[in-house]
Amino acid sequence: MAISAQRVAGVSGLTLDPVLVARARELATRAAAPVVDLAKAHTTVSVERAVLRLAGLTGTDPVLGDGEVPWVNRVVDAVREQVGLESGVALPVWHALANGTAPSLSALAEQVGAGTARFTVPTGAEADRAREVARAAVGTGIARIDANRARREELVATLGDPPRRPWIYLIVATGDIYEDIPQAQAAARAGADVIAVIRSTGQSLLDYVPEGATRTGYAGTYATGENFRLMRAALDEVGVELGRYVRLTNYASGLCMPEIAVLAGLERLDMMLNDAMYGILFRDINPQRTFVDQRFSRMVHARAGIIINTGEDNYLTTADAVDEAHTVTVSQLLNERLAHEAGLEDWQLGLGHAFEIDPDRPESFRLELAHALLARGLFPDAPLKWMPPTKHMTGDVFRGYLLDGFFNLAGALTGQGILLVGMMTEAVVTPWLSDRDLALRNVRYVLDAAGNLAEDFAPQPGGFIDARAHTVLTEALQLLERIADHPQGLIQAIADGTFGITKRRPDGGKGLDGVFRKAADHYDPALELLAEAKEPAGV
């Protein structure tokens, strides 16, 4: 038993060619290098707002609009108008505070609201003093993130982890956080290990984070600090009742990725959707904005002990899951590289992939197994995120239930870490209570019946599955070579339409006007603190 468990946990049934694997990582590093350079050389409005959030600035300006504009936006916009953001928000803000302009950050924000705040970028000894106080202020937020990480570890130690892998991941989303809470608790009682609260449609494209508990949304519930807090408390409560820690997931994506990452750390979320390219490809967010925001948000996630989930499953909903299988592998390798660079460890990489091959295609299940085993073999220590069929769910709920059963079987057989529970009513309705219950019964049946089948299952070397996995890996290498050989690497590859079918120019899309090249005196106390201690407290 011990031996087989080790094999399942370690390498998949496939033995991948180590030369190809090493070459893939080398190419991914090369392809991603220009993106890392770009991210280091720039800041964004959302990164700067995240700094203020870490220093404890909350609330909205009650006078402006309908009172929806957060103070962090007001302050960053004021700094930007008066002195620009090239030096960062920390220097002018804490220079003003150190001068006694206002007794606190929130009082300074109110001066911004009243139009009386005047910002200057300090130099010399004044800059030293501003940096010192800014670092202390932002340090309180980082300390809270560290305390949350320690608290999670304590709760997992006392309550316990889910009894087995894969963890069962279930979505709730009514638009009303107070409806989501009982649904999430019911889902946990029915066996969900991870609860994800899907965001309201289009929140990605808001350049601010809404505030407070929200009761209306479009096909989802807004991600806000208060909604995070309410759901966290509810899941902690049900975790005590169930005797296992129930994890909470949300989405660090879109124009406010860095701020949402900070809110997740401050409210002890456990997993965050965070993909390097999703916003660019699927939401037409500017590539530069995305890469800068993405790096900061991943550094915060690394510190917070949060597991990121990447979005490769999305490629397969737009492109053919067999023809474009290698783009998933390429994206996983790039996501891994960019995550490592930001300080995330392998156990934090929920790299995504999906069961989306046309079921009418002969051998579709064997192809699925090949792709899933390839991911397992390439990333042996990452908790892969296994996404259920959506594209070929037709409304025939009976066929859909069978397909979800095969999806669950593939997940068990290939050692996936996080299994998003598929609904037979996919593409019909947002899941009903009974849909979730039936879906969880499906998962339980498969895991109880065949959860340990991996120990008897080893595809033949040179056989169909082994050959297919190597074909996809080889195609992935060819694509990575093309990306790495681009003078601008990944960014140019995206402009050429390499991923999915969309082309996204480096200067196109939303949010470019919020990107600034850092001046020599740019100071971001959060980045400094996050970069200093790669070994976070509590480990």
Added chain:
Amino acid sequence: MSEGTVIRPYGDTTGDGMVQTSFTLPVPPGPQADGAALQLAAKMGISPAMVVHSTGIGTAFTFFVVYGSVQHLVDLAEVHVEERPYPLLSPSEVNAAVKTRLRRSLVVLGACIGTDAHTVGIDAILNLKGFAGEKGLEYYRELQVANLGAQVSVPELVRAARTAKADAVLVSQVVTQKDAHLRNTRELAGAFREAMGESRPLLVVGGPRFDPAMAADLGVDKVFGRGTTPGEVASYLVHALVPSPDSQEAPA
């Protein structure tokens, strides 16, 4: 009721009327729950009904599977099908129609006009991500899509449409006060008419407050209401802009 056109559901014998259904009631499992399910089935016209399966979901709900013979009859003579004036096409059918019959990409511009900053509507239709499980128009290879975003002024939109040689302009308005969406749309139609006359692009507006019957009154070609999906919009664009297979005439 006419002879020969009346039918009943078919289980395994003609005329047996057998159906199966499933539902959840907000009651704990037990004999009372099963009785409640039978009562509901009877009111649905299923008689006799059998609760073949019931199981608790948590402590407060019960899920049922019910089989039985439904007493209602269907008269085919009285079935009337409302047909959409144009067929609903899949993305590949849209692409094929544009490619083979228009023989160039179809250029689509989208924007939110006026002070409305809520791009959720236009994004749902245009963004690759899409809406309601359907990919947005960016997904269609033969459509060349540009999303100008929020708070685009009407003159800006006219200029952009002229520069891009747009075949269609899509405008969405979500948040509106005192019928601002109607005023904005009339302004839009007027500006395009004045600037481009007959050669103006196809004008399509949409949003939850619009009444789809108002197109002519507003001076636009088509109005989409709440719940419209990208596929419906794409199908309409093909219907309106791509010559039909049997026509040699190029579209205006």
